[in-house]
Amino acid sequence: MAKPTSCCTGSRGCRGTSASPVNASSVANISPGSTASACAPLPCSPQKTSSQSIPRALFMHLDLSEMSQLAPIFRELFKGYHISRRDPELYAQLSNCQDQYRALFKALGYELICDTRGFYYFVPELAAAQVNKTAQRLALFTFILVEHLADQGRDPMAVLDGGSLGRDELPSMLEKYRDLFLQAEVQTQEELEEKIMRRMTQLGFASEEVGIYRFLPPMHRFLDVCLSVQQDRDLAASLHSALPLPTPVLIDDDSDEKLLETDDPLDLAEFGEETEEEALARAIADEQRQEMDT
Known part of the structure; x- marks a missing residue:
């Protein structure tokens, strides 16, 4: 060895x-x-x-x-x-x-x-x-989640660094941030679970067990982006601005049509x-x- x-x-x-x-x-x-x-x-x-x-x-x-x-x-x-x-x-x-x-x-x-x-x-x-849909969606979700947790008085770092999020929390998040989720082409809870939560588990950012999403160490890639934005400007202001959010580079330039056709989680x-x-x-x-x- x-x-x-x-x-x-x-x-x-x-x-x-x-x-x-x-x-x-x-x-x-x-x-x-x-x-x-x-x-x-x-x-x-x-x-x-x-x-x-x-x-x-x-x-x-x-x-x-x-x-x-x-x-x-x-x-x-x-x-x-x-x-x-x-x-x-x-x-x-x-x-x-x-x-x-x-x-x-x-x-x-x-x-x-x-x-x-x-x-x-x-x-x-x-x-x-090039920035792809999956990276954009996961980055946007991370920014939304950080703001959502902060509004609830929960420590975003503690949750995203090995903590968990209940599946039952998704509907309220979707309703509160509906306009933002529209940017990610997400309008229903089914789309939120399919386009974002499922992708996170497929790429190793989270695991799912009995309705609980547990975040894994790779989430630090998106946390790093959030922290860098916070150093420059208020996170909420950046979330609701018209400027594109910074995103980590992922190997994935996905096509929903191709996904349905091949059942492959990524477009390679x-x-x-x-x-x-x-x-x-x-x-x-x-x-x-x-x-x-x-």
Whole structure:
């Protein structure tokens, strides 16, 4: 087992250098053993100039047998999910092999972010990232919730940092902030639960048990935005202003129509239209062709 590495000590988030995109997402559906056997025979030789190839030298320095949770980790991160201590096996593996995973994902074109407060996630290349509906909705809901809790005399930080919200509180929130929820295309409790609360659980920001939503460490991404806004101006004023709310960058440019058609919680068009199997098969075939040419 690799020696555990600290989670970006001294900073809230740690970003690696973005690599050229390589749609090798089929790691998600291939077992660690088969991944290792597919990649291990590739010799360490100078990498040819190709944005679609995985550097051979990388696999000479990575022990894929130690990365026993590679498939489920990649699958969840690829969907935009945030891995936290609520996912003990995946979180422990990322913590113990953090450098190896960051190097591998960087070579595949993904940026693994480690937040010191206990969660991991992918972000798209920041230069090309665009605010999407999911990020807008979750940010707006967080701002509304902070104001709602403050009006009730409850500590928003205590609630959003591991606290909980009852499903029975949603109707009153929807009624009180109806005009704001309209900005997120939410008019009914069913839409609130489907477009916001369900998304939060799918992406690892919250969990739901028996009508109770419990907030998880990744909620700090939205709390950070709220706190930064409060430092500049009154939160309520920013909520009711016509200016767009700042939002964290999420891997998701969702389409409700596509969601209904595919039952996939996220629109992954940002990473291309190839299936995960096709992408990795193409990347490996490209490496093998280059090997035959050398």
